[in-house]
Amino acid sequence: MMFPRIVNAQFPRLARASDTARDLLSRLLVANPKLRLSVGEVMSHPWFLRDLPKARPRPYGRSCAALGPLRQAAALRLRL
DSSP states (O other): OHHHHHHTTOOOOOTTSOHHHHHHHHHHSOSSTTTSOOHHHHHTSHIIIIIOOOOOOOSSGGGOTTHHHHHHHHHHHHHO
């Protein structure tokens, strides 16, 4: 059953994750909130400073045909 494992912070190891990513996750996925890393501690963790992947470009960009009608609706809403 999954719920008891979540409550007890028992998570499987991520085989494809780097050592620093696994270390960060193990410090975040702690059942006791007082023992979890703070946001500042996360931001100073080696994975966050060195190994954090750069953001990927959006696959649709500005030329996505589906965005045209959405932009038109937003423009109409702004005029009202």
